[in-house]
Amino acid sequence: MGFLDSVLRRNKELESMFDLDLFYETNQRAYLKKLALETCINFIGRTISLSDFRISQDGKRIYNDWDYLLNVRPNTDQSAADFWQGFIYRLILDNEVLVILSDNNDLLIADDFYREEYAVYPDVFKDVTVKGYTFKRTFQMDEVIHITYNNEKLTKFMNGMFEDYADLFTRMLETNKHSNQIRGTVSIESNQSLDEKNQTRLQEFIDRLFNAIRKSAVAIIPKLKGFEYNEVAGGDKAGRSVEELAKLKRDLINDVANILGIPTSLVHGEMAEYETSIKAYIKFCISPLIKKIKDELTAKLITKSDYMNGEKIEVLGVAEMNPLEVANAIDKLRASGSFNGNEIRKMVGAEPVDNPALEEYVLTKNYQRAAEDSLEGGDTENA
Template sequence: MGFLDSVLRKNRELESLFDLDIFYETNQRAYLKKLALETCINFIGRTISQSDFRISKSGKRLYNDWNYLLNVRPNTDQSAAEFWQGFIYRLILDNEVLVILSDNNDLLIADDFFREEYAVYPDVFKDVTVKGYTFKRTFQMDEVIHITYNNEKLTKFMDGMFGDYADLFTRMIETNKHSNQIRGTVSIDATQSLDEKNQNRLQEFIDRLFNAIRKSAVAIIPKLKGFEYNEVAAGDKSGRSVDELAKLKRDLIDDVANILGIPTSLVHGDMAEYETAMKAYIKFCIGPLVKKIRDELNAKLISRQDYMNGMKVDVLGVSEMNPLEVATAVDKLRASGVYNGNEIRMKLGDEPVDNSALDEYVLTKNYQRAAEQSVEGGEEG
């Protein structure tokens, strides 16, 4: 600062104007993180919310209280679709989700809780908080639904990357603004340095002048004696285009989607190779997630003895194929005798029906053994 001080001392008027408010701080683009997370997590949440949770025994669906809670109304304030979308959002964002059953038989997603872990005994959940209310009782592991996603919170894992993207995005916006900003010089006929009062008045006038130019399509600038405003060209106008800013946001969403196992083409609505992307999405993203949920529901809602007797919870409606799209394959499976009609119905997400014809295995003539020869229509020589 020694060199700068010497320069300012040579020009006291410059020294007084040097304190004018012409600097600003760089803002953090926190909405970039929100945009990427909301886009990808809600994409998965909307998929899971379409699931149909079926409790069955020996292939026959059971309709009980759990069927109503899981598929219709988990609690007094949420529908099933809203509940499961919020369930997935909490699971992925916080790496774990806890659902408790209240005394009124409502399924509630905990906003906060403390988990006390034990090596031999079931873990205990304390200070469970839902919508600002903290339960005084403790919950055992075997009486709650608790699922973990990965080994570390997604937000914690990605904080560094989001910080880098935010800095880069902010710099690109600043560069774009800088290359397209309106610049001007103000000349003042002053024989002496400005005192603080006149300096503030000058700053206010310049601010009003700038706002008039910035906000209005047509700005009229008063011509004052001893005050002259001149607009100058803004140097390099190449800057960063809006397309580059949009590409940066797209790249950030792509990184989050790749971590979660979502094909980027699905997130952005690209229809190229849609079928391939959808198969990969179901297999590598939704499939493992559905299995986690199914395993947890079977462990907590079905006793070991009932499970051994054929009772189970299935999660359907997401990975099943459209019957109209696989009609040819269905016909081949049925005609070859590999599956009967009810088994094919279950693979397509439908319930088996009480029809003895669909329980039979059929085999068309085209699949008869090679050693067998048909003599129909022929004569023995």
Template sequence: MGFLDSVLKRNSELEWLFDLDLAFDTSHRAYLKKMALETCINFIGRTISQSDFRFMNNGKRQLNDWHYLLNVRPNTDQSAADFWQKFIYELIDENEVLVILSDNNDLLIADSFTRVEYAVYPDIFKDVTVKDYTFQRSFKMNEVIYLSFNNEKLTKFMDGMFDDYADLFSRIMETSMRANQIRGTVSIDATQSLNEENRTKLQTFIDKLFNSFKNNSVAIVPKLKGFDYNEVQDGSNNGKSIEELTKLKRSLIDDVADILGIPSALIHGDLSEYETSIKAYVKFCVGPLVKKISDELNAKLIDKTEYLNGSRVEVRGVTEKELIENAEAVDKLVASGVFTRNEVRELFGAERSDNPELDKFVITKNYQSADSVEGGESE
């Protein structure tokens, strides 16, 4: 290291660049991984946070404490939208999420916990920690809301892919920086002896010259006799590396989106494929998540007897189609006599009406048999 130390000491800029190169790879690994996960997971979280949680009894909505907790204020520090967005983030990022009900009737998302599994008895959750507080008691499975996402933790599953992308990203970045770096040659009068003092002065002047070019958009340097600086232009890159970096980041997000079931066109805002993408997104990504949540809420918040008697927890507002955009289809469903108007209201996420007329089947003459339609004048 003696030779390397002497080289670095003679050129402070080279020493700085050497240190930067050592830290470059690690920082961009974290950047790429965080960027892809945040983009995709938060996209799903924002969608689920718009859900409307309804406690239904024989088709009628019931307003109770659970309605307030799930739709308005789950706890003292979070709104319902913030709560469900964090809920989805923990579920996907950590592969599981645990929600407990505190003694103050607050719904809290656990930051960490230990699960003790049993074969024939309910599992127990110990060391449940929320923020900086660890609960001393244990929670049984039937006392909590617990969901798992996949068989494997997402970040663990994707570590190998992220490493490969980070290596490729770093290589492209290095190539781009090298192609666009300032390069120049310095000519000096060789008749003067370069002793230690003169060499130090020369190096100091070159350092100042370099910094003036690097830190200022306009730099004025005095022209000295016996000292000539010429900058070397390198136009071989032509901006290709920046385009490659953009494509690489987009490709990484696409891979994460594919794993989570999000059409990449939605992530990148491609409106040309919006209708097809939103249908696939609702059916294959959001729909299964909504089903997981509704199943867990029905199992934990409603007992078996109440469920069999018509009580339900329904998650609405995400998977239903837009009513106004499908007005013509609504008319066809009712006019053909296939659905009542109350049934159509439920299909589009609206509550049933108390008007008994909306429970009757309506049919137009266009859908009656030919024999039942009167036509022409009687003789």
């Protein structure tokens, strides 16, 4: 009679289920890096995707092919919002982004390219690849939209600190699993030796019992003569809690957000000091990015002569004030004569309108000098 036959009473169904495997390799927690980057970069990308790119001539908006490409449909496969979100993702993650104009007048974000730099001539881009297709032609610098992010902090952090965070998170996760591990002892009455074959058969039976306990709310285990299973308490209760694991992931996201200039309270959806955080986010994170994009589009889409004649590109829709929230301030600006109506409309992201009244500078009586005030509407005594 075999080693387990006497214990299992010839119940062949219980003899084999799972392999014996007591050792596991530690996996790198690559998703920690992706979690932090996706959270922060997509946060910026969603903000920039709200932008409205306006080409104007002497203050009046021009609707042309570029307006359609930048605001509606850059290419056949992407909307403007998707395009600019992908644009920002590539810019921050790779520290630069290249956009080319295809023969079909589609704006395409390059997945890979080789830049050949020159001292006194325009740089050349070769082997430009988009979605697996590599263009055979070369692109001159004045033919493409190319922006660099120039953030060495993020690159250095990605190459070093993420590995440390991954190791720390892995250790904390293993410690937490160890402290909450279900453990048990098995006693067997047998006079047979525990060679490798018998150990494997025994482990298979034990694993089947454990899975019956783990997967079912109610587990019925056969009580066999000569076989006794006793479950004992878990390990050290001083292991890391789930809250500490979540805190580590939060700290990692905070570090990336600080490098990118995003207030951490906005990333985590905290409403405390929301107004202050959103102003800092717009001023120190979004406005510099918008300035980079605006300068590059102006240099590539508008010639020098057209620019000197009043043609400009403006990026609106992100940093402007909400007119309903600043209605009192708008009234003061208008009443003091500092700005006319159309100038104020630009401040809040609205387009100027062809209304002569809005081109006038109005100064209300409250802002006149005291010596210039008249005594209209009251009685005066004759000397």
